[in-house]
Amino acid sequence: MRKFYALHFAVALAFATASTGAFAHALLDHASPGVGSTVSGSPREIALSFTQNLVAGFSGAKLVAAGGGAVPLGKAVVAPGEPQTMHLSVGRALKPGGYTVEWHAVSVDTHRTSGAYRFTVAP
């Protein structure tokens, strides 16, 4: 029993301290436009930064106006030098009002997460 626990503790600790951040659930760390923020002027892109590296092909987002209309977004792009961030171009200029970003992300170990947040474009 003690051998079992000592072995697992050593292995787990080694991985916890030596891993590069390439695993685990991807949770939204920060975004642009920011979560719950008010921005002046229409953003040209949505940038979502997560706690883990992403698989671009299985990650993406939708942008929905407060009235329910969808705003076209480009495909998620994950730059090699910024593997935890997906960039999505905004298809048209956003009118003043509230918007919801509905995102889904798959980290490189296939854990899938999703979520949504709102931001406002000031008049």
Add this chain to the structure above:
Amino acid sequence: MTRCSCAWTPRCAPRFAVLLALLAGAPAQAHTIVGDRVFPATLTIDDPGVNDELALPAFSYLTGSNFDGTPGPISYSLGWEYSKTLTPSLAFSLGSAFNWQRRPSAQGWSNLETQLKYVFWEDAKSESIIAGALSEDWASTGSPQSASLPSDPFTTLTAKLYAGKGFGDASLDWARPFAVTGEVDYAAPTRAANGDGSLNPSALTYGATLQYSLLYRNSHVEEVPEAFRKLIPAFEAYFTTPVANVAPTAPGNFPAHTTTGVFGPSLYYVGAYFEVGVMAQIPVNRASGSHVGALAVLDFFLDDIFPDTLGKPLFAAAAGAHY
């Protein structure tokens, strides 16, 4: 019966059972993700999901109380629990704890406890989950009866029910980071009485947590300063009530049917591969303890550390099905 100042005797068993039950709240934890909600591995009760995790160590400290008002034994516990998913909804766990005390000095391992836990229902949209479990505390698998703090010489079976609900679907933004979890257990010893005639009561254990997730607030409501983004403050409570096969109250002792428990604030840091939790446990009455104690846990997320081997279900492991 005079106050229970002995290290351990069968007459003192109910008192030790109370302390050990309070201490034993610590080892059984894990973290769970339902929809957008991360339920952390809480200290007083288990979270409502199944996981691949290793809680090591889980620490507890509490000072007991004697019936005459004087402080009782100062009890400590260092526990561990390993949890392995068999399927995405079913997990097996194994755990134990080393307990020691001062005033008077005594020490010993508690019995091995095994558990099968199953998630009956979960709904990602409403961040809700319900699970149940059957656990068995195996007789005499801890320290022998000759030890100063021996393990129970009888087996105890426990049926458990768990529930969790996140309020991400609330219409008010300030309410969305909140979540609640709860657990109700019924523990029944398989032997009604010991050789000396003392009884082994059945007990109802119940607890709840109220959580405010800054993790959730940062991702879904409003960005918070970086230093606070991975924190989940909570308030927890945990009680045990003997309900059957309870011995008559002995003179000079707490009433045998007394409900014991602890409550208090807690704080969790949820990292990518591990979680750290601490809690101040405040006794609800003198039978539960005389001073504020503490709980702490270091919990490794094996599903995140070893996603392709040790950390995935033995059967029916599928992408997107990870908790």
